[in-house]
Every structure is written in C-alpha cells, then in structure tokens.
Amino acid sequence: MVKHRNLGKIKGFSLQFLPFSEIRSLSSSERIKKILDIILGNNILILQGRLEAEEETRLIEDTMAMIRHVKNFRGIELAVISGNNGNILQKARQNIANAISGGDLGAITIIGPATVVKEIKKNPRKIELLLNK
Amino acid sequence: MVIKIFKNFFKKIFSSLFEGRRNIKMGFYGPPNSGKTSLANRICKDFTGEEMGSVSKVPHETRNVQFKEKVEINYKGKAMTFKLVDTPGIATKIDYEDFLKFKMKKKEAKNRAKEATQGVIESIKWLDDMDVVVVVLDASENPYNQVNITIIGNLVARKIPVLIVANKVDLRKSNVKKIEAAFPEYDVVGISARYGKNMEEFYESIFKLAKRV
Numbered sequence: 001m002v003k004h005r006n007l008g009k010i011k012g013f014s015l016q017f018l019p020f021s022e023i024r025s026l027s028s029s030e031r032i033k034k035i036l037d038i039i040l041g042n043n044i045l046i047l048q049g050r051l052e053a054e055e056e057t058r059l060i061e062d063t064m065a066m067i068r069h070v071k072n073f074r075g076i077e078l079a080v081i082s083g084n085n086g087n088i089l090q091k092a093r094q095n096i097a098n099a100i101s102g103g104d105l106g107a108i109t110i111i112g113p114a115t116v117v118k119e120i121k122k123n124p125r126k127i128e129l130l131l132n133k
Numbered sequence: 134m135v136i137k138i139f140k141n142f143f144k145k146i147f148s149s150l151f152e153g154r155r156n157i158k159m160g161f162y163g164p165p166n167s168g169k170t171s172l173a174n175r176i177c178k179d180f181t182g183e184e185m186g187s188v189s190k191v192p193h194e195t196r197n198v199q200f201k202e203k204v205e206i207n208y209k210g211k212a213m214t215f216k217l218v219d220t221p222g223i224a225t226k227i228d229y230e231d232f233l234k235f236k237m238k239k240k241e242a243k244n245r246a247k248e249a250t251q252g253v254i255e256s257i258k259w260l261d262d263m264d265v266v267v268v269v270l271d272a273s274e275n276p277y278n279q280v281n282i283t284i285i286g287n288l289v290a291r292k293i294p295v296l297i298v299a300n301k302v303d304l305r306k307s308n309v310k311k312i313e314a315a316f317p318e319y320d321v322v323g324i325s326a327r328y329g330k331n332m333e334e335f336y337e338s339i340f341k342l343a344k345r346v
Contacts, residue, residue: 053286057257060225060283064250067227075226078279114226122277124315 013042013116020049020105028055032062035111039076040066044112044129050080050104059111077117079127082107156203157343158262159215162288163269164280165192165222165249168300170199171326172269173219177201179332186219191235193249195221198259208336213343220259221252223280260287264346265294267339272299272307272323276315285316294345296338299323302330 016038023031032055038045051059056078063076082104110120110127121128161169174184186199201217227249232242260266266288270276288295297316299309302323309323322338324331 053283053290056279056283057260057287060223060280061254061257063225064227064253067250068247074228075224078225080279080282114228120279121275122279123275124277 013044013113016043016045018045018047020047023047023049028052028058031055032059035059036062036066039111039113040070040073042113042116044110044117047109047111048105050082050107050109072115074114076111077114077120078109078111079120079122080107080109081122081127157213157215157346158218158264159339159343160218160220160259160263160266161269162220162256162260162266162284163222164271164274164278165224166190167222167269167271167274168326169222169269170195170219172267172298172300172324173199173201173217175326175329175332176206176217177204179329180204180206185217191232191237191245193222193224193227193232193245193252195219196245196248196252197221198252198255206336206339208333208340211340213340215343218259218263220256221249223253223256223284224249225280227253260291260293263293265296265339265342267296267298267342269298269300269326270312272301272309272312273304276312281315285319294342295319296342297321298335300326303328 018034018038023034026034031051035045035047036059059076059078066073067075110129112120112129116132117129118132119130121130161173163169170186170188174186174188177183177185181201181204185201186195188194198221199219201219203214204217205212205214227246229239229242229246232245233239237245268281268284268288270281285295285297297312297319299307299312299321301307302309303325307323309321312323313321320338320341322331322335324335
C-alpha cells in the first residue's frame with residue numbers, strides 16, 4: 001500500500017503558467033521584470049522554455065538587489081528541466097528548432113519565491129518542489 | 134555586443150603581446166560553502182606560503198571578491214603566473230534567518246545577508262574579466278543545482294575555459310561520478326582542498342586549462 005504524506009493547508013500562493021509567446025518579443029530587461037513581478041505576487045511561475053544563460057544571471061542579480069529593497073523577500077528558487085540531452089545529431093537538430101522558434105520550447109523553467117518554495121530537488125529526469133509550511 | 138567582441142579581441146591581442154602567458158586571471162566560482170576559498174588558500178599556501186582568505190562553516194563567509202597577484206604555480210618543471218580571484222558564492226536566495234542557526238545575533242545576521250547579496254552581484258560582474266574559471270562544487274551535494282548550470286552556461290557563452298572541481302572528496306557522501314555525469318562535456322577533477330588530496334592532478338588540469346587562453 002502506498003503511504004501518503006499528510007497534506008497540510010497550503011495557502012497564500014498560486015501557480016501561474018506563462019507560455020513562451022508571452023515573453024518572446026520582450027527584451028531581456030522586460031523579461032526579467034515580468035518574471036519578478038509574478039514572483040513578488042507570491043506566485044510560482046511555470047515558464048514554457050528557458051531564459052538565455054546571461055538572462056539567468058541577470059535574474060539572479062536583480063533578485064539580490066530586490067532582497068535588499070523588498071521587505072520579507074528572501075530570493076527565489078529556480079530550476080530548468082530541458083529535453084536537450086541527446087547525442088550530437090539530436091542536439092544539432094534541437095538547436096535548429098530553437099533558432100526557428102526563438103527559444104528552447106522543449107524546456108520548462110520553474111521559479112518560485114523562496115518564502116513559498118523551500119527547495120527544488122532536481123535530477124535529469126524529474127523536478128521535485130518542496131514547499132515551506 | 135559588437136563593441137564588446139572588439140574590446141575582448143584587442144584585449145586578448147595586447148595581453149598576449151605584453152604579458153604572454155603571465156598573470157592569467159583565474160577565477161574561483163561556485164555556490165556558497167563549496168570550498169572556493171579553501172582551494173584558493175591551498176594554492177597560495179603551496180606556492181607563496183600565505184593564505185588568501187578566511188573560511189567558515191557559516192555560508193557566505195566570502196562576501197567580497199579577493200585577489201592574490203602573481204602566484205607562480207610550478208608543476209613538473211614548468212611555471213605559470215596567475216592572478217587568483219576568489220569570489221563570493223552565487224546563490225538565488227539569501228535568508229538572514231539561516232545565519233541565526235549558527236548562533237549569530239539578528240543584527241549581525243541581517244548585515245551578513247545584506248553583504249552577501251552584494252557579493253553575489255559582484256561575483257557576476259567579475260565574470261567578464263576572467264581568463265579561466267575553476268568552478269568549485271561540493272562533491273557531496275546534488276550537482277544539478279540550477280546555480281551550477283547557470284554559472285557554467287555563462288562561461289560557455291563568454292567563451293571562458295572552465296575546469297570543474299569536485300571538492301570535499303574526503304567526505305563519505307561525496308560522489309565525483311555524479312558530477313562527471315552531470316557535466317559530461319567538461320573536465321572534472323576530484324580533490325579535497327582542506328586536506329590537499331589529489332592536488333597534483335588539479336595543477337596538471339590548470340596548466341592544460343591555461344593553455345586554452
């Protein structure tokens with residue numbers, strides 16, 4: 001018999017899905033701002049696709065600046081799961097598809113406020129979200 | 134972007150004309166408490182007899198970028214001079230309450246958290262100035278942490294040669310193979326900076342890395 005963990009009452013946040021088409025035409029600054037606005041609203045964001053590596057560092061930098069200026073904001077938990085793990089040929093094919101679509105649409109990015117998301121455990125096959133009580 | 138490419142191009146030409154392979158800027162990057170300062174200290178101690186910075190069990194001990202100029206590393210009769218740049222650990226969250234667990238007073242913890250956020254920003258700003266980077270990971274922790282992937286992704290985007298160090302191999306929980314599996318495209322060296330284990334292989338890898346500059 002499968003042992004279920006007790007589910008406590010979870011309140012005060014919501015899940016928000018953002019299709020890549022919503023950020024495709026935005027500049028890096030606008031993308032980061034949009035993401036942080038969602039996170040600061042106590043939402044866990046599930047983004048189709050992923051940010052560029054430089055945008056990810058920009059997101060970290062802006063998050064650090066926000067910690068100092070926004071009361072009770074402790075930062076973010078961030079994880080990306082991508083299907084781009086095949087051989088060289090598959091990767092090349094994937095890169096062409098990414099270039100055409102303007103982003104890695106096979107990936108999923110999960111970002112949540114650290115006050116809500118305690119930890120994101122990740123391995124190549126799955127992401128596990130642990131929430132704060 | 135174009136200006137940046139030209140700037141980097143001329144910087145590389147001039148540095149190779151006037152400095153050759155001297156004073157290569159080697160950055161130590163990674164998440165907090167992975168042993169960046171312990172490794173920098175180990176190198177400094179091995180070749181200059183002095184340490185570089187203080188280490189602690191409390192995360193974010195290094196909150197400013199620290200330098201050690203002209204560290205000459207000698208290995209098998211060859212010598213190369215490096216400028217060592219030890220950076221604060223990069224994190225996506227910093228909670229002052231985490232420091233309270235280490236018996237720190239609230240005011241002190243809040244101040245440490247504030248300095249740590251600035252340190253993360255400083256670390257990221259310095260990425261562009263590095264010639265080579267050693268990414269120091271704790272071999273007993275999950276390597277699939279997004280911070281590790283983000284750091285390495287940025288180095289690749291900036292075409293900066295990378296060496297991954299799986300530190301703390303002295304711990305029973307350490308698993309170098311897991312790090313190798315997470316980053317199959319990169320050289321991974323398992324060491325213990327604290328006890329100086331496998332430093333010979335590390336220095337050999339550093340020489341190989343520096344040749345790619």
